[in-house]
Amino acid sequence: MKTIAIIGGGAAGMMAAGFAASAPETAVTLFEQNPRTGAKLRITGKGRCNITNDTSPAQCMENVVSNPRFLFAAFHRFTPADTILFFEDRGLPLKTERGRRVFPQSDNAGDVVAVLTRHAEMANIDHRKVVDVDKTKEGFVLTLQDRSQRVFNCLLLATGGMSYPKTGSRGDGYGFAQKLGHTVISPKASLVPLYCKEKDCSRMTGLSLKNVTLTVADEKGKKPVYFERGEMLFTHVGISGPLVLSASALLRDKSLPKTVYIDLKPALTPEVINQRILKDFESNLNRDFTNSLSGLLPKAMIPVVVERSGIFPRKKVNTITREERKTVCSLLKAFSLTVTGLGS
Ligand SMILES: Cc1cc2nc3c(=O)[nH]c(=O)nc-3n(C[C@H](O)[C@H](O)[C@H](O)COP(=O)(O)OP(=O)(O)OC[C@H]3O[C@@H](n4cnc5c(N)ncnc54)[C@H](O)[C@@H]3O)c2cc1C
Numbered sequence: 001m002k003t004i005a006i007i008g009g010g011a012a013g014m015m016a017a018g019f020a021a022s023a024p025e026t027a028v029t030l031f032e033q034n035p036r037t038g039a040k041l042r043i044t045g046k047g048r049c050n051i052t053n054d055t056s057p058a059q060c061m062e063n064v065v066s067n068p069r070f071l072f073a074a075f076h077r078f079t080p081a082d083t084i085l086f087f088e089d090r091g092l093p094l095k096t097e098r099g100r101r102v103f104p105q106s107d108n109a110g111d112v113v114a115v116l117t118r119h120a121e122m123a124n125i126d127h128r129k130v131v132d133v134d135k136t137k138e139g140f141v142l143t144l145q146d147r148s149q150r151v152f153n154c155l156l157l158a159t160g161g162m163s164y165p166k167t168g169s170r171g172d173g174y175g176f177a178q179k180l181g182h183t184v185i186s187p188k189a190s191l192v193p194l195y196c197k198e199k200d201c202s203r204m205t206g207l208s209l210k211n212v213t214l215t216v217a218d219e220k221g222k223k224p225v226y227f228e229r230g231e232m233l234f235t236h237v238g239i240s241g242p243l244v245l246s247a248s249a250l251l252r253d254k255s256l257p258k259t260v261y262i263d264l265k266p267a268l269t270p271e272v273i274n275q276r277i278l279k280d281f282e283s284n285l286n287r288d289f290t291n292s293l294s295g296l297l298p299k300a301m302i303p304v305v306v307e308r309s310g311i312f313p314r315k316k317v318n319t320i321t322r323e324e325r326k327t328v329c330s331l332l333k334a335f336s337l338t339v340t341g342l343g344s
Contacts, residue, residue, distance in 0.1 A: 004028045005142055005152040006123070007130045007173065009037035011116065013158030018119035020156075029150070030120055031142070033129035033168055037120065038113035040160065040167040049109035052083040054100045065249045090115045133176045155180075162187055190249045193240035193343035197257065200304045201337070204234040207300040213263040214243040216251065216339070225258065226250050229266055234300075239337065248342055256341060261334040264297070270329045277325050285318040292317050296332065305331050 004020050006013045009032025017030040041049060053060065057075035061068040084102060087094060092115050093105040104111045132143035133155065140155040157176055160169030171187070178184045209232050216226040225247075232241035239260070251258065265273055273296075280295050281287075290313035293302050306313050309327050311320065 002026050002154065003139075003152045004154045004156065005140060005150070006030045006156045006158055007133075007142075007176070008032065008158035008160060008169075009034070009120065009125065010158060010160050010169070011038065011041055012160075013156070014038065014116040014120035016156055016158060017123040017125075018116075018121075021122035028123035029152070030123045030125045031130050031144075032125060032127055033145075035127055036113075037117045037125070040164055040169060041113050041116070042109050043164070043167070044109050045103065047109050048103050048107045049112045051087060051094065051102045051104065051112060052080045054084065054096045054102050055080055065246075066252075087112070087115055090119065130172070130176075133179060135180055163189075188252045189342050189344050190252055191245040192248045193235055194238045194244055194248055194251070194260075194339045195341040195343060196238035196260075197338040197340050200308075201234045201238050202236040203304055204300045205236045206233065207298055208233040208241065209262065209264065209298070211266070212243075213266045214247060215261045215263070215334075216247050217259045217261065218254075225254060232262070238339070238343070240343075251339065251342060256339060258339045260337050260339055262337070264301075264332045264335060270326075270333055273329045273332055274325055277328060281317040281320065285316070287317050289313055289315045289317055289320060293328075305335075308335075 002025060004026055006017050006020070006028065009017075009030055013030055013032070014037060017028055020026055021028040044050065053063075057072075057079050060075045060080065061071065064071055080102075084094060087104075092111055094102050095105045096102050126144075129145040130142050131145055134141040134143075136151075139151045139153050142150050142152065142155075144150065157173040159171075159173030159176070160167075162169060162171040162174075165171075174184045174187070211229065212232065213227065213229045214232060215224045218225045228243055228246060230241075230243045232239055232243040234240075247260070268276070276296065280292055284292070289311050290302065290306050293305065297305055303313075305328070308331055309324065311324050311327070
């Protein structure tokens with residue numbers, strides 16, 4: 001009989017526990033420090049849990065931003081189709097939404113945890129924290145929170161990363177792995193907000209931009225680090241939202257500062273924007289410049305764009321020159337910010 005210890009009752013640990021326990025001649029113990037399994041899973045996908053994407057393994061790999069080859073075996077040995085079958089076979093009806101994202105029909109991440117917990121219950125679940133690990137000639141020695149010790153033939157670390165430490169993942173596994181002789185590189189934050197130098201951001205805190213493009217420029221002449229269309233928002237120290245979180249994954253290993261450009265009107269060419277500005281101006285020639293942009297910009301952005309344009313806010317629109325209009329167009333097509341750091 002092979003004895004296996006798994007530390008961590010999250011998605012990875014529960015999946016591994018169930019499959020290991022169903023193999024012949026194994027006795028599996030899953031250690032989870034929280035009173036309930038899957039604490040982080042319960043908050044995923046805004047409480048709905050985006051279980052997988054209904055795509056091929058190759059498409060999955062295309063969407064992994066760094067070192068996709070590392071996941072080649074995992075994606076091919078247990079494909080998105082296998083994941084869908086796994087949950088449906090265990091009585092959880094699923095649905096596929098925009099972007100081929102798969103969710104439980106109940107929109108309840110708790111139902112996903114319930115399926116995984118039932119699967120993991122094929123093993124013995126021990127709700128104690130593992131405080132130390134050691135490798136001796138008897139095997140892997142685990143010291144538990146009450147100082148008792150257990151010895152196992154095999155050990156699997158499934159303690160998660162370091163994000164959302166309140167859910168229990170505080171990085172214990174890195175220390176355990178290091179102690180057992182593995183090389184651990186310092187974890188870097190990914191999918192995080194970005195800090196920006198400009199004070200403009202705090203003036204627009206909470207403003208959400210939909211259907212814009214975000215470009216992260218690299219050195220001159222090089223392909224941009226990131227270019228995508230979607231949603232983002234301003235925070236008091238910089239920018240956040242789906243586009244920004246994705247971009248942050250690509251900035252982890254880049255030197256900062258970097259300039260990012262927001263195209264507020266990606267569907268319109270500068271010429272079309274110029275025509276629209278002219279039309280708006282002509283509808284009321286005596287209007288002040290600062291009062292003429294509401295058709296083109298969200299309210300919170302107007303004072304910032306006016307200031308950046310260098311045009312006197314009270315200037316009458318009938319006196320605004322072609323060059324000045326060009327400046328406004330440039331600001332709408334490439335509103336720039338300087339990223340100075342990654343948030344946490
Ligand atoms: C806000 C948010 C939303 C997300 N949304 C999605 C989504 O929709 N779809 C998706 O696929 N992914 C999503 N993710 C990512 C997903 O949550 C993680 O990839 C996943 O939880 C990782 O699973 P894991 O088992 O490796 O680690 P975790 O889920 O972090 O589990 C690790 C477990 O180990 C336990 N543990 C740690 N140390 C010890 C110890 N010393 N002794 C005993 N137990 C210990 C912890 O208590 C914890 O329960 C989201 C993440 C966040 C933060």
